[in-house]
Amino acid sequence: MKKVLIIFLVSYLSSLSSLAQVKVESSLSSVEMLVGQQVELSVSATTDENANVVFPKEALLPEGIEVLGFVEVPDEKVDGGQVRHRRNYVLTSFQDTLYYLPPFTVKVDGKDYAANQLALKVLTVDVDTTNYEQYFGPKDVQDNPFDWELDDWALPFWLSVLLLVLLAVLYYLYIRLRDNKPVIAHIRIVKRLLPHQKAMKAIEEIKADKMVASEDPKEYYTRLTDTLRKYIEERYGFNAMEMTSSEIIDQLMKNADQESLAELRQLFLTADLVKFAKYSTLINENDANLVSAVDFINKTKIEQPVSQEPVKPQYTQEEQETRKRRLVLKTTIAVIAAGCVVIFGAIAYYIYELL
The missing domain is CATH 1.20.120 (Four Helix Bundle (Hemerythrin (Met), subunit A))
Incomplete structure (x- = not known):
């Protein structure tokens, strides 16, 4: 009987020692919130450094409480060589009542440890329906101020202005080239x-x-x-x-x-x-x-x-000058037309990026 009693006491004390090494706690960032607001439920587990800790991905919460997501918090060391593991759950609710949150269960080295129970009070906004004049309806869509220095539309705008100017110059040069009687060199056989x-x-x-x-x-x-x-x-x-x-x-x-x-x-x-x-x-x-x-x-x-035999035309000095001017005019028109194409492509690219 003494041996059995001793074995029982040793096992009991070892189990108490094991329980003392794991500590699971939970807390709310606020015990009260308005309808639609959010609070954080923090669940922590203090364990040995080499312990395997698994937090629940989904919590069993009462109807009316929604889990929007969770945030992993880096581990931190505490006194006695232990480590605190923590995860924050983001909660919200759209019903004004008092909720009792069941304890979160954390699995440490394959064993379940329950945190403490919490309560959350969801409040609504008091509305005086007898004095409805003091409440206003939703505001209309408002235009933001347009700032050339900060707005991204400045460059496409000025490129568009430059494109219009070049197109006007291109049209003017084309009219000049069209109305001028061309001197065409015909070689007669x-x-x-x-x-x-x-x-x-x-x-x-x-x-x-x-x-x-x-x-x-x-x-x-x-x-x-x-x-x-x-x-x-x-x-x-x-x-x-x-x-x-x-x-x-x-x-x-x-x-x-x-x-x-x-x-x-x-x-x-x-x-x-x-x-x-x-x-x-x-x-x-x-x-x-x-x-x-x-x-x-x-x-x-x-x-x-x-x-x-081919008969080449003989040009006068004036005709030769006219041919040179027309050649320069055609070259200028070609260069301006190519520039307009490039600028138009740049404008289309900037607008595509902005939209």
Whole structure:
């Protein structure tokens, strides 16, 4: 019996010693609060340094009390080498009554330890419904003062002003460029005709104008001989336009055959009589001279490949200055347009960030 009693006393004293090492407490930041306000319920457990402490995630509270969340508080050391663990729960209520809060249970090394019981009084605001004039309804939406130095809209605003100015300048320059008559450099490709082709083209025009049957043979023979003179000048390389008929014949004697020159000599003789002696010709005579001119061209022509060469325009000093000014104007318009695009992108980005 003595041994059993001793064992029982030892176990009892050890259990009392273990209980003395764990201390669980709870407290409220305020025992009273108005409807809708918040109070903190602090639960602490003082244990050995190596103890495993688990606070409840959800507390069993009476209906009408809501837990909005909890806040972990850093551990702190106390006398005797122990550590105080603490967690604060945020409570609120919307019913005016007195609540008794059941003790929070904290698990220490697998054992449950209950904290002390608490009471919370929720109060309401007294309203005198007989004097309702002293209460006012909700205020309307009020505009906050606009401060350029502190407000983030200053930069987008001034960028927008700059963009409008640049767009106005861009429109003005565009109008100037549009209304100014452009000097466009056109390079024409000229098809160079051979001398006999030019002459035959002129004779076809004489035929089309029906000058063979014209009542004024002087104009007819003038055009016909001028056509032959231009052909001879380009074909043989001497200035036939400034030479007399006899001088032309003498010069051609060195190159052309006698048969073609005989017909040509008769043609020039008839033309001189018509132009200087007022000689009248018949229609069949005019036709014969026209045929003689065509035969002379066909017998003396030289076939060469048709060549083409570009004809570049020649600009005056004023036109060159105009071209330079237009080039500068186009470059300026392009630069301003690119700047407007960049500024618009920056404005859109700032507004997107602010919204």
